């Protein structure tokens with residue numbers, strides 16, 4: 001993405017629109033077309049997981065990638081139009097116009113019905129189709145810095161509480177609409193000069209205290225498993241579908257679905273044998289596993305800039321891991337996807353990997 005400096009205050013402005021992929025507008029990666037499927041709240045039903053597995057196997061590289069916003073993507077598509085049609089048929093693209101703005105993360109404790117209401121209401125407002133693809137809605141504590149969020153009933157704008165406007169679905173969407181009216185070429189509320197204060201004023205509220213993102217709490221009744229390097233095989237997706245399909249509740253009720261998290265984990269109902277089934281599928285329930293905290297960029301063959309197949313190299317390295325710190329593998333100096341905080345970086349160079357601790 002080309003950006004230029006935006007003097008004098010250090011903000012940035014883009015020289016072209018954001019190009020976040022969807023299923024209709026795909027990204028032309030080095031290994032072929034890449035489609036991203038929005039999964040509001042990271043929620044997937046068993047039939048949707050089965051269809052995603054089938055699409056990845058039949059039409060793509062055979063892998064479902066989890067993104068840092070709990071969406072999914074499939075690379076190397078041989079027939080993007082067929083993929084888009086199957087995704088729509090599975091109910092995973094309810095809106096053509098709004099597909100790339102359905103970026104909604106939710107804490108595991110948030111009711112799926114609330115996520116669905118926000119999604120439906122977002123898609124029902126034509127003007128919100130113009131939101132940038134980077135704009136993020138959040139419900140509950142998700143650990144992410146969202147543009148508009150509802151936490152404990154409070155409306156937050158880029159982490160700033162708003163007094164006088166409730167954190168309801170209507171409040172969230174009104175804030176998003178106000179951002180659209182105020183923006184020029186900014187993608188995020190945090191990029192808009194005095195964004196939280198100006199949006200709050202548009203809504204008739206006043207800005208309150210800044211509340212830094214808090215990590216999500218894992219509610220009782222769920223078991224969480226790490227997806228190594230965020231890549232689900234079709235077999236693993238089918239295993240998850242089997243666990244969700246064991247639920248006795250109605251579709252959308254807790255336990256009848258699988259939730260993806262921004263930490264590239266999956267959460268399923270904690271029934272007898274669920275943890276063993278996840279482990280048997282190659283997912284990781286042990287928080288002390290050497291896979292914990294290991295991340296990687298796309299690398300070869302997906303990225304033309306990559307100097308190495310970082311995912312394969314990371315997978316070979318994990319069994320002999322020697323540090324307890326998070327480790328990020330990057331195929332070049334850009335270090336895409338570098339997590340926040342103290343992270344050991346394994347950076348591919350023309351002379352092999354450099355291990356960097358600063």
Ligand code: SF4
Nearest residue numbers: 297303331332335336
């Ligand atoms: S860090 Fe480099 S190799 Fe990895 S995805 Fe980014 S640009 Fe590509």
